[in-house]
Amino acid sequence: MKIEQFFDKGLAHASYAIISEGKMALVDPARDPQPYYDFAAANNAEIVAIFETHPHADFVSSHLEIAQKTGATIYVSKLLGADYDHKSFDDGDELKLGKLTLRAINTPGHSPDSVTILLLDENGQQHAAFTGDALFVGDVGRPDLRESVGNMTAKREELARQMYHTTNNVFKKLNEEVLVYPAHGAGSLCGKNLSSDTFSTIGREKKTNYALQDMSEDEFIKTLLEDQPFIPKYFGHDVTINKAGAAGFEESINAVPRLENDAKLEEGILIVDTRPQAQYKQGHLPNSINIQEGGKFETWLGSIVGPHEQFYLIAENEAMLNSVIRKAAKIGYETNIKGALLTPANLPLTSENTDVEEFRINPDKYTILDVRNNGEVKSGKIFENAVTIPLPELRERKNEIPQDKPIMVHCAAGYRSAAAQSILEEEFNVPVHDLSDAITTFSKVTH
Structure with missing residues (x-):
């Protein structure tokens, strides 16, 4: 048995290859299939199965492309309503892979069509769980991404309730030594508290994961729903692409x-x-x-x-x-x-220069715009009187910003504020400045 994790840092996405006796299965493959072909060739293995734990919102999967090239079978829950050739893989369904057994467990909560793949070793013992976005290291999947997209839609409260039963009736009942292999790590927007560790065990998660602690159903729902990060514009789009299969x-x-x-x-x-x-x-x-x-x-x-x-x-x-x-x-x-x-040779527009020291002395001469996320602002403003609009909402909400004074934009380190300045400067009638990485020299206001 060989298990290989492929980790894409940009999307904090983890995918997996499982090999036994020359047969290889993939779980939640990324858009670029080449690393999986290379790994199969290096291990003299044949790709025979591809598992999609659910139709992903945050990246496009290569499951259809790989199946068309290799002849492998795609396995997904029947609830997904996949538009491509596949075999359903739901509670109790099993697939033999060499000496291993891969067993389906429906684990709704992040999505209504989520499946966890439980790996049984050659002795039939629980070895690992490929949990997709249902269970992460330190978290569970957010329940607010399927209210209007996918074959099945569900309100966030309904999915949070399903996640409560999934955690208690599935994950907590697995053997404590079972390895947890999730589809994401820290940096993903599919949850709010993901660890930088990319794998764990059920025993560790039962001890340290807030979502696996004992609490009432109502308390769990309230805890899970609060302070989730923003939803990028593309998430629903990718669910639709993955349901159909990408080019x-x-x-x-x-x-x-x-x-x-x-x-x-x-x-x-x-x-x-x-x-x-x-x-x-x-x-x-x-x-x-x-x-x-x-x-x-x-x-x-x-x-x-x-x-x-x-x-x-x-x-x-x-x-x-x-x-x-x-x-x-x-x-x-x-x-x-x-x-x-x-880069074109003719670049006619320039951005305002920022005099950080002048701003430090006279901040009241500016309308300060904080483009950090709501959760960051909730943990403490850097400037008490700042207007707060998260960067993903800025193009749609820019008219909420007063234009009676120059604008000073800031985020947490300078990347987002540069984007924000570029969004505003061409249309605004007052100068738009970017505090950039100088923001790190200002102290956060405590509440």
């Missing part, structure tokens, strides 16, 4: 139009400029947003830009351009790209 990864990337850097761009189409903020501030195009290439580019792209919104994509060099196209494809946004190009 091939490389063919989708290759279909993105590549433009010369002096190409005439169509007016009215959003431009996503991925260059470092210092370069962007020195010169950029009209109607552009600075979403910098970095560790969470795909999350912020899908949080700021809508899933049906076309955009041009600009990067500082060919390697960066290839990277951001691939990252856009991981969330199903490659078809939104009207054209991808390197």
Whole structure:
């Protein structure tokens, strides 16, 4: 038996390969299938099964592409209503993989169609649980993503109630030594308290996971629903893509139009400029947003830009351009790209410079805009009188910001505030400044 975890730091997504006697199964594969092909080849194994624990909201899966290439069978809950060829895999269903047995356990709560795959070793003993987004290290999956998308929809309170029964009737009853292999770790927006550890045991989770502690059903529902993070714009879009099955990864990337850097761009189409903020501030195009290439580019792209919104994509060099196209494809946004190009020579607009010391002395001369998430603001404002609008909501709520004074935008470290400045500066009649990473030199206001 061999179990391999593949971890994508950008989306904090974990997928798995399980091998026994030359047969290989995959659980929740990422958009790019190549690492799984390489792993199968390196281990002289044949991919025969692909498990989707549920239709994922935060990334596009390659399950259909892999099945079409290898002939492997896709296994999902019948509740998913999958549009592709598959076999249903629900409570009590089993699949033999070499000397191993993979058993389905329905675990609704994050989604109504969630399945956990319980791995039994060659002696029939419980060895590992591939829990998808139902059980994380330190958390359980949020219950508020399926109110309007998917084959089955459910209100958050209903799913929270289902999660209570899943935790008590399924996870708590597994053997304590069972390994927990979730689909996400810290940094994912599929929960609110995920650990940086990428695997655990049932025994550890029963001791340390807040959601597995003894509490009443009503108390559990209240605890689970409060303080969940924002929902990116693209989440519902990806549930729909994954229910249908996505097109091939490389063919989708290759279909993105590549433009010369002096190409005439169509007016009215959003431009996503991925260059470092210092370069962007020195010169950029009209109607552009600075979403910098970095560790969470795909999350912020899908949080700021809508899933049906076309955009041009600009990067500082060919390697960066290839990277951001691939990252856009991981969330199903490659078809939104009207054209991808390197930095144009003519960049007519510049951003306001920020005099941090002048602001430190005279903060009342500015309207301060805090674009951190609600949970961050709840833990303490940095400036008591700041207007608070989370970055993912800024394009829709910018009219709530007074324009009687210059604007000073801040976040927690400077990445989000750069994007926020770029969203506001072209349309506002007053100067828009970015406090950038200087925010770390200001103390948080305690409450």
